[in-house]
Amino acid sequence: MLDFPVWKTTLIVLACTLGLLMALPNLFYDRVERANDAEAAVEAGLTPPAGDLDLWPSWAPSNLVNLGLDLRGGAHVLVEVQVQDVYAEQMESLWPEVLRALRDVRDSVGTVRRQEDGPADVLRVRIGNQGGMAAARQAVQVLSQPILTITGAGANTLDIGQEGDDILTVTLSSAERAAVDERTMAQSLEIVRRRVDEAGTREPTVQRQGADRILIQVPGLGSAEELLALLGQTAKLTFNHVNGIVEDANARPSPGNLLYPSVEEPGIFYEVERRPVVSGEQLDDAQPGFDQANRPAVIFRFNPQGGRLFGEHTARNIGRQFAIVLDDQVISAPVIQDHIPGGSGQITGNFSVEETNRLSILLRAGALPAEIIPLEQRTIGPELGQDSVEAGRLAAIVGFVAVLVFMALGYGLFGIFANIALLINVGLILGLLSLIGATLTLPGIAGIVLTIGMAVDANVLVFERIREELGRARGPARAIEQGYQRALSAIIDANLTTFIAALILYAMGSGPVRGFAVTLGLGIFTSVFTAFFVTRMMVALWLRARAPKTVTV
Amino acid sequence: MRLRLVARDTKIDFFRLERLTFGLSALAMAASVVLFLVVGLNYGIDFRGGTSIMAETESQVPVGEYRAVLGDLGLGDVSVTEISDATGAATNAVFVRIEQQEGDPSIQQEAIVTVKDALTDAFPSVTFLATESVGAKVSGELVVAGITAVLLAVGAVLFYIWLRFEWQFSLGAVAALVHDVVLTIGVFSLVGLEFSLAIIAAILTIVGYSLNDTVVVFDRVRENLRKYKKMELLDLLNLSINETLSRTVMTSVTTLIALTSLYILGGEVIRGFTFAMIWGVLVGTYSSIFVASAVLLRLGVKRDWSGEGKGGPAGTQYANVDA
Numbered sequence: 001m002l003d004f005p006v007w008k009t010t011l012i013v014l015a016c017t018l019g020l021l022m023a024l025p026n027l028f029y030d031r032v033e034r035a036n037d038a039e040a041a042v043e044a045g046l047t048p049p050a051g052d053l054d055l056w057p058s059w060a061p062s063n064l065v066n067l068g069l070d071l072r073g074g075a076h077v078l079v080e081v082q083v084q085d086v087y088a089e090q091m092e093s094l095w096p097e098v099l100r101a102l103r104d105v106r107d108s109v110g111t112v113r114r115q116e117d118g119p120a121d122v123l124r125v126r127i128g129n130q131g132g133m134a135a136a137r138q139a140v141q142v143l144s145q146p147i148l149t150i151t152g153a154g155a156n157t158l159d160i161g162q163e164g165d166d167i168l169t170v171t172l173s174s175a176e177r178a179a180v181d182e183r184t185m186a187q188s189l190e191i192v193r194r195r196v197d198e199a200g201t202r203e204p205t206v207q208r209q210g211a212d213r214i215l216i217q218v219p220g221l222g223s224a225e226e227l228l229a230l231l232g233q234t235a236k237l238t239f240n241h242v243n244g245i246v247e248d249a250n251a252r253p254s255p256g257n258l259l260y261p262s263v264e265e266p267g268i269f270y271e272v273e274r275r276p277v278v279s280g281e282q283l284d285d286a287q288p289g290f291d292q293a294n295r296p297a298v299i300f301r302f303n304p305q306g307g308r309l310f311g312e313h314t315a316r317n318i319g320r321q322f323a324i325v326l327d328d329q330v331i332s333a334p335v336i337q338d339h340i341p342g343g344s345g346q347i348t349g350n351f352s353v354e355e356t357n358r359l360s361i362l363l364r365a366g367a368l369p370a371e372i373i374p375l376e377q378r379t380i381g382p383e384l385g386q387d388s389v390e391a392g393r394l395a396a397i398v399g400f401v402a403v404l405v406f407m408a409l410g411y412g413l414f415g416i417f418a419n420i421a422l423l424i425n426v427g428l429i430l431g432l433l434s435l436i437g438a439t440l441t442l443p444g445i446a447g448i449v450l451t452i453g454m455a456v457d458a459n460v461l462v463f464e465r466i467r468e469e470l471g472r473a474r475g476p477a478r479a480i481e482q483g484y485q486r487a488l489s490a491i492i493d494a495n496l497t498t499f500i501a502a503l504i505l506y507a508m509g510s511g512p513v514r515g516f517a518v519t520l521g522l523g524i525f526t527s528v529f530t531a532f533f534v535t536r537m538m539v540a541l542w543l544r545a546r547a548p549k550t551v552t553v
Numbered sequence: 554m555r556l557r558l559v560a561r562d563t564k565i566d567f568f569r570l571e572r573l574t575f576g577l578s579a580l581a582m583a584a585s586v587v588l589f590l591v592v593g594l595n596y597g598i599d600f601r602g603g604t605s606i607m608a609e610t611e612s613q614v615p616v617g618e619y620r621a622v623l624g625d626l627g628l629g630d631v632s633v634t635e636i637s638d639a640t641g642a643a644t645n646a647v648f649v650r651i652e653q654q655e656g657d658p659s660i661q662q663e664a665i666v667t668v669k670d671a672l673t674d675a676f677p678s679v680t681f682l683a684t685e686s687v688g689a690k691v692s693g694e695l696v697v698a699g700i701t702a703v704l705l706a707v708g709a710v711l712f713y714i715w716l717r718f719e720w721q722f723s724l725g726a727v728a729a730l731v732h733d734v735v736l737t738i739g740v741f742s743l744v745g746l747e748f749s750l751a752i753i754a755a756i757l758t759i760v761g762y763s764l765n766d767t768v769v770v771f772d773r774v775r776e777n778l779r780k781y782k783k784m785e786l787l788d789l790l791n792l793s794i795n796e797t798l799s800r801t802v803m804t805s806v807t808t809l810i811a812l813t814s815l816y817i818l819g820g821e822v823i824r825g826f827t828f829a830m831i832w833g834v835l836v837g838t839y840s841s842i843f844v845a846s847a848v849l850l851r852l853g854v855k856r857d858w859s860g861e862g863k864g865g866p867a868g869t870q871y872a873n874v875d876a
Contacts, residue, residue: 070822078691223684228662374662375688384607384682384822391820399814403807409556410803442823443751449815450758450830453808454765457800460807461769464800471562490772493717494765500709501761505754508702513754520758552555 002481002540009541012533016424019526022061022431031055032062063434067219068441068515071389073382074219075227078375081188081212083181085370087172088120090180094143095123098170101139108132109139115167123170130165137162140170147175181212187369189214194365195230213375224377231372234327235362237280239310240272242321242333260323262330264350270330272323277313282306286363288356289346296356297348300363307343315339326359392445399449400426407456411463414553417538418459421530425455428526429519438522441515451523458495458531461487466553476551477543484536491528499524558806559799567794567842568787568850574843578732585739592742597749598685600699602653602692604665605685607636609646611678619647622675628654628664636821646682646821653689661686699753703734706760718771721852726767729845733763733836740832751826759833762808766801767841773797774846778854786853790846805838 025032035056038048056062069076095114102112102125110128118124127136137160144158155175162168172180189208196204196216205217218227243257246269253259253271262268284303291297302310313322314336323333324347331349351359404422407415429448433440466483474482499521506517598605619633630652636644651668654660665686672679687695707730715723737756741748773793781789809831816827 080690223681224686225662225665225684232659232662373659374686375691377662377684377686379681379684381680381682383680388820388822391818392815392823395815395818395820398818399811402810402814406556406807406810410558412555442820443754443826446815446819446823446826446830449811449819450808453811454762454804456807457765457804460800460803464797464803467799468796486776490769493768493772497710497713497764497768498761500713501706501757501764504702504706504709505757508698508705509750509754513750516751516754516758520761 002477002484002536002543004537004540009537012537015529016428016534019428019431020424022063022435023427025056025060025062026065026430026434028056029064032064036062036064061434063437065430065433066437066439067385067389068439068444069217069219069378069385070380070442071385071392071440071445072219073380073385074217075224076218076376076378077216077224077227077231078209078377079214079216079228079231079372080375081185081214081368082371082373083184083212084121086180086184087177090172091121091123091170094170097143098123098125098140101143102127102136105132105135105139108135121171124163125168125170127166127168133162133165133168136168140168144173147173147179184369185212185214188372191366191368192216192231192372195361196227198361198365199230214372220382224379228374228377229358230361231368232374233358233362234368234371235280235359235365236327236367237283237363238276238325239278240274240276240323240325241313241317242270242272242323244271245269246271260325260328260330262333264332270323270333272325272330276325277322278302278306278310280363280367282309283363286360288353288360291346291348295348296351296353297346298351298356298359298363299344299346301344304343307341310343310345311339311341315341388442392442392449396445396449396452400452403452403456407459411459411553413542414459414463414466414539417535417542418456418463418531420538421459421535422452422455424534425523425526425530426452428530429522432522432526433519438518439515440519443513443516444519447516447519447523451520451527454498455523455527455530458487458491458528459535461490461494462531462535463553466551470551470553476548480539480543480551484532488532491532495524495528557799558802563795563798565791565795565798567791568847571843571847571850575847578840578844581739582732582735585735585742588739588742592745594738594742594748595745597747598650598687598692599750600692600696600748602687602689604651604661604668604687605683606649606651606665606668606681607646607683608649608672608679608681609644610676610680611645613645614647614676616647618675619649619672622671623649623668626667626671628652628667631668653692661688695750699750702753703756703760706757707731707734710760710764714768714771718775719855721849721854722771722774724852725845725848726764726771728848729763729767729837729840730760732840732844733759733833736836737829737832741829746825746828749825751823752829755826755829755833758830759837762830762834763837763840766804766837767845769800770794770797770841770846771849774849774854786850790850794842794846801838801841805834808834 032055034049034052035054038052038055039058041048042053099112099114102109106112108129109132112128113126115124115126125136127133140158140160144156144160147155147157156173157176159171159173160168161171185208189206192214193204193206196206196218203219205215207215209215216227216231243254246259247267249259249261249269251259251269251271256274257271258274259269259271262270282303282305284301286298286300289297289299318336318338321333321335323330325331331347347359400422404419407418407422409415411418426448429451462483465487466480469479469482469486470476472479502517502521502524506514506521509517616633616635620631623631623633628651632650634648634650636646636648649668651664654664665684669681707727710730711723711727714726734756737759741752770793773796774790777784777789777793781792784792812827812831812834816824816831819827
């Protein structure tokens with residue numbers, strides 16, 4: 001137990017030095033952060049602020065503990081993507097194909113009419129000739145394609161069924177739904193990421209959580225409301241041909257048309273063609289600006305394909321209206337004065353400058369495939385975060401010093417050994433946190449403070465044991481040896497059980513709680529290491545150097 | 554000269570008043586359950602859903618004025634509480650809590666904007682330090698996750714101790730854990746501190762700490778069971794607790810020192826959390842002696858620990874390092 005060959009000593013000293021070196025940058029947090037930012041800027045091909053690169057030598061370790069949102073300030077938003085919205089859309093786009101397929105077998109099926117009532121994710125078709133159901137099912141079945149799955153099971157994209165004798169139903173199969181969900185989530189993540197990036201925020205995190213959720217964390221952003229304003233809008237932009245204007249919200253649009261309310265003229269509804277002329281996906285750029293009357297406007301440019309389509313449409317429809325539709329509302333419906341060939345234009349409405357800013361960002365980033373609804377949002381102001389860091393730091397230092405004094409008073413020289421180990425311990429925790437890039441949260445600081453209190457436990461266990469062994473009148477070396485040996489099982493059992501609790505906390509918790517679990521878990525690991533290797537080594541070396549006749553612990 | 558919190562060789566009879574302490578613990582647990590059922594916990598928005606806003610003004614604004622401003626916004630139950638610092642003195646900051654709004658999730662967002670606008674109009678110097686809003690869906694899941702975490706932790710520990718010791722130890726340790734958790738919930742019901750996700754974390758840490766303490770005592774009991782094969786269990790438990798008493802007190806005191814510093818200086822945000830931890834260390838230390846060991850005493854233990862290779866699951870031999 002007290003035998004420390006040179007290689008062992010070297011290894012322990014090396015491990016501690018390495019850990020402490022990793023922790024070192026955190027003492028110069030601001031400097032290192034600015035130097036890191038500068039380095040990232042250079043890599044991205046930008047010019048960093050002058051002098052920032054020299055703030056921290058590039059060969060030195062530069063990993064920092066990430067400060068959580070509760071310490072740095074920022075916004076945290078958890079949203080849910082309404083993936084099932086997409087099913088209805090898919091059914092919508094499937095309808096023309098179904099119609100065509102059924103028309104091909106009109107002789108046996110008879111008249112074909114879509115039933116608009118009922119759930120939107122089921123396509124229901126009434127056929128005139130009940131006897132033709134089998135033929136109808138067969139015709140539609142052709143549209144259902146096999147899905148290649150990992151399991152290789154013979155799943156198809158569509159489930160085709162019937163209600164009664166004359167209604168054919170088409171729905172997405174569960175395998176296809178899963179695939180659609182995956183695509184929707186991947187797209188949503190991408191769009192959310194683009195929108196957050198476009199807004200110019202620093203180091204945003206956009207993560208998928210579970211089946212249909214996205215967690216967005218943006219340090220430093222003033223409020224989650226701003227973030228949600230960016231995400232809450234689907235931003236689906238289309239340019240549709242106008243076929244009529246009505247004042248009745250319940251008017252039934254003729255087939256192939258849709259009724260959208262006007263934003264600027266309450267009570268007015270536009271009947272527009274369902275198939276848009278051009279849509280937001282065909283935009284190349286959108287920027288906030290002003291129109292001739294100096295009203296805020298969004299100035300956009302189509303991509304070549306969109307420009308051509310729009311040019312052709314305007315050439316053919318001079319004197320008629322088209323509607324600019326954003327998220328199922330008509331923003332404006334100008335009359336086409338002339339052929340518009342340039343592929344660019346502007347959207348004016350009752351916008352404020354802020355709104356045109358936001359709309360441009362949304363149009364550049366693209367439309368979300370489905371609606372996003374907020375489930376949870378948290379904003380911590382930077383001042384509060386700063387206060388928390390300072391309070392946490394002060395509390396940690398005061399608690400630390402008090403524990404150091406207490407240990408020195410309680411165990412004398414051995415207490416000082418333990419204190420050195422404790423200092424190394426805290427350094428190691430910080431070093432490990434930096435190394436794995438863990439996030440330090442306020443509860444995480446509490447975890448460190450708690451670890452300081454508990455870290456001495458392993459040492460206390462050993463020291464108390466040594467005292468007991470000394471009481472049995474053995475020589476100092478023998479007593480210390482026995483003390484370490486006998487305390488081992490208690491230390492392992494006691495720390496393992498706490499570690500189990502930390503593990504469960506990590507698995508079940510989220511955000512700040514998880515941060516706490518990480519520091520607690522690391523703290524258990526480092527405190528056992530320091531007590532069992534660092535303190536023991538110091539005691540052993542001291543024993544070897546001094547060979548005292550008596551020892552008081 | 555050493556600072557000693559516990560005399561060198563104590564011979565305290567911890568079970569002299571065993572009936573009393575056991576009864577006291579049972580009574581406290583019953584009281585906690587009653588408090589929980591009657592008064593209930595002051596659930597934070599993590600578990601109840603709704604919105605909380607922390608606002609600060611340049612000069613102190615009476616809570617009544619906040620209530621007057623927010624009372625007639627038609628947002629249902631709006632509560633305003635003053636935030637005081639560690640010394641109990643009032644600060645310029647308040648907590649505003651708005652209940653979960655019925656209907657569409659976006660209404661929740663609108664409510665936040667309404668409240669912020671109203672406050673900015675009434676008190677131009679107001680700044681919003683923190684805003685948190687949790688929807689009903691998530692809060693429901695958080696409740697389930699929290700309860701599962703605590704149950705899982707207790708279950709895992711039950712299993713671990715059964716593996717390393719004997720089932721009687723395992724029951725004793727878990728009885729102590731349940732005791733600590735129930736009393737913590739009781740004290741939170743009593744003082745009405747906000748019960749949030751962080752408190753669940755605190756409870757799990759209490760579970761860990763209380764166990765740590767219990768296991769150290771049990772470890773010594775196991776060792777003494779091997780050493781003194783003929784000693785009465787009562788005396789043996791007393792001996793073990795006395796032998797580890799100095800360590801128990803030292804560790805509790807160092808942990809309490811660190812926690813107290815955090816409680817006083819760590820700021821408002823984690824005060825509830827540290828309160829739970831301090832309470833947990835106190836009851837955890839108590840329970841490892843007066844609940845865990847007492848249960849062990851009542852259950853009795855297998856006395857044959859000597860067997861090299863015979864008896865006991867393989868894991869129990871692990872600790873026998875001096876063999």
